[in-house]
Amino acid sequence: MADIIVVGGGTAGVVLASRLHQQRPELSILLIEAGPDVTNHPHVSNPAEAALLHFSDLDWKYMTVPQKHLNGLPRYNCAIKGLSGGSIINTGGWIRGDALDYDEWARQVKDERWSYSGLLPYFKRSEQHFDPNADPTQHGFDGPIHTASVSASGRKFRLRDTVFKLWSHLGLQYVPDANSGHPQGIADLVENWRDGKRQIASSVYPLNGVTVLTNTLVRRILLNSERVAEGVELANGEMHMVKLGGQVVVSAGAYRTPQLLLLSGIGDPSHLSEHGIQTSVSLPEVGKNLHDHMMLFRYWKLRHPDKGLALGSPSFAGPNFEKGGPVDWLVTTPIPTATLKVAIEKDEGPVSDDHVLLKGPRSHLEMNLLYAVFGAETQGLQIPLDGNSIMTYYMGCLPTSRGSVTIGSSDPAAPPIIDPNYYATETDKHVMREGFRMHSRLMFDTPEGKELVVEEYTPPGLPTLGLNASDEQIDQRIKLGGSTVFHPGGTAAMGSVVDGSLKVKGVRNLRVVDASVIPQPLASHYQVAVYAIAEQAVDIILSESF
Numbered sequence: 001m002a003d004i005i006v007v008g009g010g011t012a013g014v015v016l017a018s019r020l021h022q023q024r025p026e027l028s029i030l031l032i033e034a035g036p037d038v039t040n041h042p043h044v045s046n047p048a049e050a051a052l053l054h055f056s057d058l059d060w061k062y063m064t065v066p067q068k069h070l071n072g073l074p075r076y077n078c079a080i081k082g083l084s085g086g087s088i089i090n091t092g093g094w095i096r097g098d099a100l101d102y103d104e105w106a107r108q109v110k111d112e113r114w115s116y117s118g119l120l121p122y123f124k125r126s127e128q129h130f131d132p133n134a135d136p137t138q139h140g141f142d143g144p145i146h147t148a149s150v151s152a153s154g155r156k157f158r159l160r161d162t163v164f165k166l167w168s169h170l171g172l173q174y175v176p177d178a179n180s181g182h183p184q185g186i187a188d189l190v191e192n193w194r195d196g197k198r199q200i201a202s203s204v205y206p207l208n209g210v211t212v213l214t215n216t217l218v219r220r221i222l223l224n225s226e227r228v229a230e231g232v233e234l235a236n237g238e239m240h241m242v243k244l245g246g247q248v249v250v251s252a253g254a255y256r257t258p259q260l261l262l263l264s265g266i267g268d269p270s271h272l273s274e275h276g277i278q279t280s281v282s283l284p285e286v287g288k289n290l291h292d293h294m295m296l297f298r299y300w301k302l303r304h305p306d307k308g309l310a311l312g313s314p315s316f317a318g319p320n321f322e323k324g325g326p327v328d329w330l331v332t333t334p335i336p337t338a339t340l341k342v343a344i345e346k347d348e349g350p351v352s353d354d355h356v357l358l359k360g361p362r363s364h365l366e367m368n369l370l371y372a373v374f375g376a377e378t379q380g381l382q383i384p385l386d387g388n389s390i391m392t393y394y395m396g397c398l399p400t401s402r403g404s405v406t407i408g409s410s411d412p413a414a415p416p417i418i419d420p421n422y423y424a425t426e427t428d429k430h431v432m433r434e435g436f437r438m439h440s441r442l443m444f445d446t447p448e449g450k451e452l453v454v455e456e457y458t459p460p461g462l463p464t465l466g467l468n469a470s471d472e473q474i475d476q477r478i479k480l481g482g483s484t485v486f487h488p489g490g491t492a493a494m495g496s497v498v499d500g501s502l503k504v505k506g507v508r509n510l511r512v513v514d515a516s517v518i519p520q521p522l523a524s525h526y527q528v529a530v531y532a533i534a535e536q537a538v539d540i541i542l543s544e545s546f
């Protein structure tokens with residue numbers, strides 16, 4: 001019997017188990033992970049090899065249901081099955097996001113622990129910030145995760161200054177530290193590679209002293225008749241119980257945490273009965289509220305490829321290029337609110353200027369330019385990685401479309417049914433179209449853009465789009481090429497499924513700690529938030545339950 005069972009040894013689960021043991025070594029902690037320990041896996045340490053992990057045995061390989069608003073086609077949504085979860089494959093962007101988003105989260109759930117200042121000690125606790133002279137009120141210097149900005153890593157790309165000037169045409173300024181709650185502007189991208197190598201969660205949050213079961217799938221959480229979590233049942237029928245007063249924590253990620261709750265009889269009774277599952281706790285919001293960021297890649301032909309400006313060119317070489325991605329700047333921007341308001345009103349009816357997406361200004365879009373081309377085939381394009389081309393992307397940071405995770409069977413090994421419902425709202429369409437137009441203006445209508453690229457590669461069958469592209473034409477492009485940024489959240493949302501202490505409503509001794517609890521989108525990439533959620537969860541669990 002354990003004091004605490006953590007289900008899911010992903011990013012959050014590993015942090016939780018490691019820190020719980022570190023702070024209270026006398027507690028027995030059992031961590032159960034469906035996938036293997038990847039410590040000696042050949043393609044994990046080098047971030048450039050992450051592409052080889054997609055569709056591998058370490059990938060749950062999810063496909064969404066056909067996306068109604070994306071030409072009725074499904075989308076591939078990767079999630080990792082392995083000890084350390086998403087930290088095994090992620091792209092290393094260390095992007096805390098905008099304080100306003102966390103403050104809005106705290107306001108919504110009426111719990112200051114989830115505001116920016118509430119989470120700040122935990123952001124700091126997880127990081128070993130690269131700049132020893134950075135503001136100590138914002139950064140940690142002795143946490144487990146090493147970070148580095150592009151310049152701190154020593155990478156010097158030839159286009160750095162040109163691209164900075166390009167982004168400046170958006171009216172944005174240089175931000176010396178975008179990871180201090182105010183990211184809007186042009187910032188040096190920060191990554192969590194250490195000397196160019198990946199730090200998976202379990203390599204920096206040690207699990208010595210924690211009992212770890214790998215390659216072990218959990219079927220359900222065992223609740224007694226008083227709705228107290230007493231343990232878990234594995235897919236092979238074995239049971240593991242917690243001691244009296246012990247805790248079960250679900251950290252199975254935003255797709256499989258709701259699946260596990262549903263398989264345990266916690267969810268919408270009518271959905272559960274469709275699969276012959278008896279309802280233990282009626283909690284209709286389980287699996288609802290799925291939010292995910294969507295992005296669009298655009299591909300550009302360089303005007304002077306002979307200058308060795310992009311990956312693939314033999315002369316694209318520089319000091320420390322292996323220390324991170326072929327990228328310089330991270331750009332975060334609001335969009336004009338007058339036209340955004342019109343779009344919001346199409347979805348919601350009349351709104352005031354105090355609307356949450358209008359106040360701020362909020363961080364509506366994130367953008368980037370890469371000295372490389374990846375993933376063009378998903379838009380039907382064949383662009384060799386030969387140094388002739390570059391790409392840009394932009395991400396809608398605060399989408400209002402919401403989808404769901406449901407179950408199609410009571411088999412725990414079956415994939416959950418994932419419907420992100422991308423691009424459903426007028427608000428999301430407006431924001432994504434704005435991003436498209438901004439990129440077109442930068443490339444076609446600024447001195448730096450004209451000098452940088454000759455033309456855009458247009459997906460087969462679609463017209464070349466210039467500065468006067470219509471909404472319909474832009475929609476065609478987004479419906480074809482829009483894809484996930486791999487940031488699902490919200491499926492066991494704080495406020496509706498769990499309370500501010502991460503306890504599942506209506507159940508005792510059961511918590512959720514992972515990206516599922518994030519109630520609404522954050523203008524960030526979610527690993528920083530997930531590390532901080534797990535760090536804070538340790539303090540909450542130890543102060544309330546042991």
Ligand SMILES: Cc1cc2nc3c(=O)[nH]c(=O)nc-3n(C[C@H](O)[C@H](O)[C@H](O)COP(=O)(O)OP(=O)(O)OC[C@H]3O[C@@H](n4cnc5c(N)ncnc54)[C@H](O)[C@@H]3O)c2cc1C
Nearest residue numbers: 008010011012034085086091092093218253514515525527
């Ligand atoms: C391709 C990709 C790129 C990304 N890039 C970035 C980036 O650059 N920057 C950034 O900040 N974020 C990025 N992310 C997102 C980030 O990695 C995730 O938000 C984060 O890992 C989520 O953590 P989690 O603990 O919620 O879930 P996960 O890390 O997914 O962990 C869930 C774990 O639970 C296990 N599990 C599930 N069901 C069961 C079960 N029934 N029994 C036992 N175990 C189970 C899974 O196998 C998995 O290991 C990326 C993600 C992906 C997939």
